Amino acid sequence: MAKKKKPDNNEPQTLGVLAQYSGADELVAAARKLTDQGYKKVEAFSPFPIHGIDEALKAPAPLLPWVVLGAGLTGLFVALGMQYYMNAAPENAELFGYYSPYQFKISGKPFFSLPANIPVTFELIILFSSLTAFFGMLVFNKLPTLSNPLFRSERFRKATDNGFFLYVDAKDPKFAVNSATSALSNAGAEAVETIEQEATGHTLPGMIHWVGALSTAAALLPPLWMAAAATRPSATPRYSIFWDMDYQDKFKPQTQSTLFADGRSARPHVPGTIGRGGMRDDTRMYLGIEPDAEVAGSRLRTEALLASYNAQPDAPPADGAEEDTADASAEGEESASDEAATPAAAATPPVDPNAPPEPNWVTLPPMPVTEAMMDRGQQRFNIYCAACHGRGGFGDGLIAQRALQLQQPTWVPPTNVHTEYVTKQPIGKIFNTISNGIRKMPGYKEQISVEDRWAISLYVQALQREQTAKEADVPTETLQQLRRQK
């Protein structure tokens, strides 16, 4: 058997010799004897790891640690290279030609700086190393092996229980069945058997190889075609399914434009101008406050506001600040009493003696009151407010009911708008609450237009009025109508 035969499934073939030993120490001793005689392809099988078996088998030092080291170093260079490519320094950008990197200046740091790159590098080293260790372990162990000829040995099943085995592979250059058998027996084996290749008489049809080779080659065609197309200039425009979505007549944020001298697509505001809808100097309309010298929206404040529109582009108070500054001061006035009013005291917040004086709230909407406005207010109220406050404003909306059912500890019940504390409020204050929120209630000025907020305020006051209304307050006609319905 010293000569190697071509695999042939029609003839039985010896794969190796298996020997069983009585215990771990005997196994180690036998392994040492075999390897001392010059056998190289010797393997040991035991139910548990045995100290010293590696030395006894004279197994070559495993290659895997070096492979993992290589993978780790690969991770190091891939990570650094990737990050260098992705945001390389401008002086090297043209190295990459068409595939130019993303040059984002972040936090004033250099385009390529090691401290920022170390976390990614660290992770990639670990990723490459651990994946290589795992899959390398499988590969070096020749796993997954679906079937091993040793499993055909009845005796070998004890290898996971109480059997200790040595196996000399036929691929060993010194291998011969007789000499290997006697060597194993002399080393104290309890039993020795040869492991044969099963003679099935079947071989794989040659056609299968051709099919496999052809489909593999065919699978390579699309990526090859893509690679070729990507580097070849083409006269036809890129194929686009939705052309007008791919190419739109607009500038994206933070992009360049050749249209303007400074090259920026985003334009700074022009001094002395205000964007459409940006002029909000009517404090009655936008803040619900009568303009006077004391508060936000006063003449002095409005003048300061107007002056800011004339500021040069680089001056700090830029466009868009007008409503924010005014609101911030209005909120500031509100917040002092907000903090004092803890959720438990939501219904009747105590009066804080240190609270700044209430602004001079408007008592009438800054627009003509019409029935259409009242209807609009009712509709908007039922959309935005009723979910919590209830359609009647009693603080019994569906959300409030559900929260009480669930006994949510952090839930602050919505205010009943018919408590005296609210009914006494002028309409300007109600408008302000709707706009900027109060306690847990969020502000709605981003969702609801200013006219609609006034309409809702009006409707809230109508709801309040309704609670104290007498028969005489209702127009006779409507009264009769209601009576008839009854």
Place this chain on the structure above:
Amino acid sequence: MSATATHSTVPEIRAAAPSLAATALGPMGLGVVLLVIAAAAGIGGGQVSRFWHAYLLGVSFITALSIGALFFVIAHHLAGGRWATVIRRLAELMASAIPYCAALFIPIAAHILMTDSGALYPWNDPTIVAGNELLEHKSGYLSDGFFVIRMAIYFGVYTLLAKYFFGQSVAQDTSDPLARAKMMGARSGPAMILFALATNFAAFDWLMSLEPTWFSSIFGVYFFAGSVVAYVSFMILMLNFLQGRGVLTQSVTADHYHDKGKMLFGFIFFSGYIAFSQYMLIWYAAIPEETQWYAIRQFGPWVNFSWFLLFGHLLIPFLGTMSRTVRRNKKLIGFWALWMLVMSAANLFYVIMPQADGVEVGNMMKHPLPLPWLEALCVVGALLVFIGALVRNAAGKNLLPIHDPRLPISLHHHVT
């Protein structure tokens, strides 16, 4: 070891000679003399600030050794550790040197209490604090009385823990080994919490407050990681030394060196990881009150020292201690242990010395004495005191916890 062997017949189980207590006075005395020479040369030579920083470097270096050893003892009990039982007694001896470290801290405490000098801690100088809003706010915490009280608390905690675990371990040699092992295991959890708190704040006080306007919440961990590196290095060197003199030659095997080498490797990387975590956040945010600490070290004469530390304390020993072959060879791992012990001192040098007035590595080169001789003198002096303390603690004690229930497992330890 056969079952019939008795203590008298097995040379491995022998106690250190009681006469060592007297021998210990030699190195201890020499160490104190060196420290006194350093003080005379430093203060006499007009380098007051530099001397105090160098002195702090020396004593915090040996304190780090003790703290690292104490951590190891507690962690070993906490985890129900088995493999290191053979070297646990040696770690206990190192941890028990903490009262001597405390004694060496007394001159610093006296310096803070009795003078208003900002030579070591700038917050101790009222003229520096006055007018600095940040320092005025911190002055409640960074005040001399409170600082010394805290120092006493830290050393109280360390001494209590070290004495407890060492005392129980020694008592275990004669009585109730199992009950004591269980009790030490049960108490190691609270002990670890106390240890962590003390170490965190000790690092803030001793080292971070050298730059009183600077702060870094990870600094305690940074100091701790460096301490464990120093401890493991010292332990490997001590084992090499003892085995060279025929002590513990049978108990401590290549497998123990292997595991100690793994620990060294792990903590080298951990300390680098922590140092980088501290660095990167500060570098990225680039806020002046945080970057000031690195500004001294990254620009000007100290930048080369930073590079030296990056390669010497992290990258080179990381690769050097990676191999299994190196870790299992006590001479090779001993070489890296010596390397890391020197680098641990260099790490503390890097933390402490740039804060000293008028100390710059570049200037030192122009100095008539071209090396950081004052600092080396202090480190060697303190180390001699530490070794003396170690020998004194060992006198008359077994070098193995001979009746610990886990000792047999440790003796049979094999790294698979």
